[in-house]
Amino acid sequence: MSLLFSPASFRSLTLKNRLVVAPMCQYSAKGGIANDYHFAHLARFALGGFGAVIVEATAVTPEGRISYGDLGLWSDEQVAPLARIAAVLRSQGTASGIQLAHAGRKGSSPIWWRGHFNESDEEKREVGFEDWQVVGPSAIPQVPNSPEYKVPHALTVAEMDAIRDAFVAAARRSQAAGFDFVEVHSAHGYLLHQFLSPVANKREDEFGGSRENRMRFPLSVARAVREAWPADKPMFVRISAQDGIDGGWTVEDSVVYAQALRDLGADLIDVSSGGFAGGRIPVGPGYQVPLARRVKHEAGIPTMAVGLITRAREAEEVIEDGDADLVALGRMALDDPNWPVHARHELDRTEQAYAAWPKQSGFVVRHKDQALRERGYADAE
Ligand SMILES: Cc1cc2nc3c(=O)[nH]c(=O)nc-3n(C[C@H](O)[C@H](O)[C@H](O)COP(=O)(O)O)c2cc1C
Numbered sequence: 439m440s441l442l443f444s445p446a447s448f449r450s451l452t453l454k455n456r457l458v459v460a461p462m463c464q465y466s467a468k469g470g471i472a473n474d475y476h477f478a479h480l481a482r483f484a485l486g487g488f489g490a491v492i493v494e495a496t497a498v499t500p501e502g503r504i505s506y507g508d509l510g511l512w513s514d515e516q517v518a519p520l521a522r523i524a525a526v527l528r529s530q531g532t533a534s535g536i537q538l539a540h541a542g543r544k545g546s547s548p549i550w551w552r553g554h555f556n557e558s559d560e561e562k563r564e565v566g567f568e569d570w571q572v573v574g575p576s577a578i579p580q581v582p583n584s585p586e587y588k589v590p591h592a593l594t595v596a597e598m599d600a601i602r603d604a605f606v607a608a609a610r611r612s613q614a615a616g617f618d619f620v621e622v623h624s625a626h627g628y629l630l631h632q633f634l635s636p637v638a639n640k641r642e643d644e645f646g647g648s649r650e651n652r653m654r655f656p657l658s659v660a661r662a663v664r665e666a667w668p669a670d671k672p673m674f675v676r677i678s679a680q681d682g683i684d685g686g687w688t689v690e691d692s693v694v695y696a697q698a699l700r701d702l703g704a705d706l707i708d709v710s711s712g713g714f715a716g717g718r719i720p721v722g723p724g725y726q727v728p729l730a731r732r733v734k735h736e737a738g739i740p741t742m743a744v745g746l747i748t749r750a751r752e753a754e755e756v757i758e759d760g761d762a763d764l765v766a767l768g769r770m771a772l773d774d775p776n777w778p779v780h781a782r783h784e785l786d787r788t789e790q791a792y793a794a795w796p797k798q799s800g801f802v803v804r805h806k807d808q809a810l811r812e813r814g815y816a817d818a819e
Contacts, residue, residue, distance in 0.1 A: 442750075442757050448705045449671060455778065456764045477526065495623055542573060543580050576641055580714070657698055675704045679732075680711050689729060696739055706742055707730075721746065724756070727762065747770070
């Protein structure tokens with residue numbers, strides 16, 4: 439029996455298996471509104487057998503977008519297209535999550551798959567191009583003198599309160615859209631991580647300086663979202679477990695942060711890393727799994743492992759070895775949206791594995807494999 443394909447419960451939510459699609463910005467929205475592309479892109483993961491899908495970083499204010507193409511939940515008109523996505527996931531037995539985010543000083547940057555600001559005037563009108571003044575804990579840019587990153591305005595406490603309220607309002611809209619869980623984005627060098635890390639936070643008030651002070655704003659956001667989010671639904675938090683920069687945020691800091699998140703009612707820590715320019719993060723298969731393991735065991739909270747997990751056996755071992763409770767796939771899911779049904783088949787050679795496919799296709803895939811086997815094709819095995 440595969441542990442990867444065993445159910446996992448958080449509050450009243452049960453995931454049918456432990457495979458999750460990691461949040462991945464598609465930079466394809468206009469005015470923050472999801473469209474048919476987002477619907478098709480996310481629905482295919484439900485048909486592919488994932489236990490949960492997390493909708494990409496969704497900005498809680500217009501200025502909190504990474505680019506003008508991000509999704510948003512700062513307005514009621516943004517709810518209905520997301521509700522359609524939550525509904526299609528549910529209809530296929532896949533739990534729906536949404537990542538609530540504020541980009542801070544990394545906002546108003548180029549669309550990733552473009553690489554630069556290279557939109558023609560005509561295209562700008564077509565795609566709804568916008569740029570804006572970005573904000574952060576301190577007036578320090580992500581990269582100095584860069585065409586991609588602006589110098590942020592250092593937030594006042596009143597402005598921080600307004601951002602916290604925007605997270606709460608977005609959580610309420612996520613509930614209106616019917617999502618099963620929310621994930622607070624506190625990783626990858628975006629606003630909450632900017633507050634946590636001495637790399638970006640040089641404040642001299644009660645939100646800067648000591649670790650306790652730097653955690654104050656991110657924890658107040660997580661607490662406010664937890665209070666606004668229904669008590670029977672789980673809240674996840676994504677963190678960068680380390681910056682990979684001398685004098686930056688460390689795994690030891692993450693354990694303390696995760697304990698505080700656990701104490702305020704977070705249900706799982708989604709453990710990533712990096713996000714600031716110059717971070718040295720050695721990348722390889724499963725490179726962040728040891729970080730998920732440390733946070734899980736040292737902070738005493740369930741975790742999700744992510745980062746170059748590509749093979750069925752590797753994902754199974756993450757769960758078997760007690761490194762994490764869930765496994766998230768990013769690029770592998772884009773490469774093969776049917777990854778779970780294939781993995782299930784690889785891990786479980788019995789007829790039951792075909793049950794992971796939608797009922798409309800599982801039985802014919804089985805017939806296809808049988809026909810190939812009878813004709814001696816080894817790859818049907
Ligand atoms: C196209 C793309 C968009 C991404 N957008 C987000 C995002 O919206 N929020 C986030 O926390 N991480 C984002 N990530 C990071 C992924 O969630 C994931 O952590 C990372 O890709 C490592 O996992 P992988 O090796 O399985 O792809 C993105 C990654 C990719 C490839």
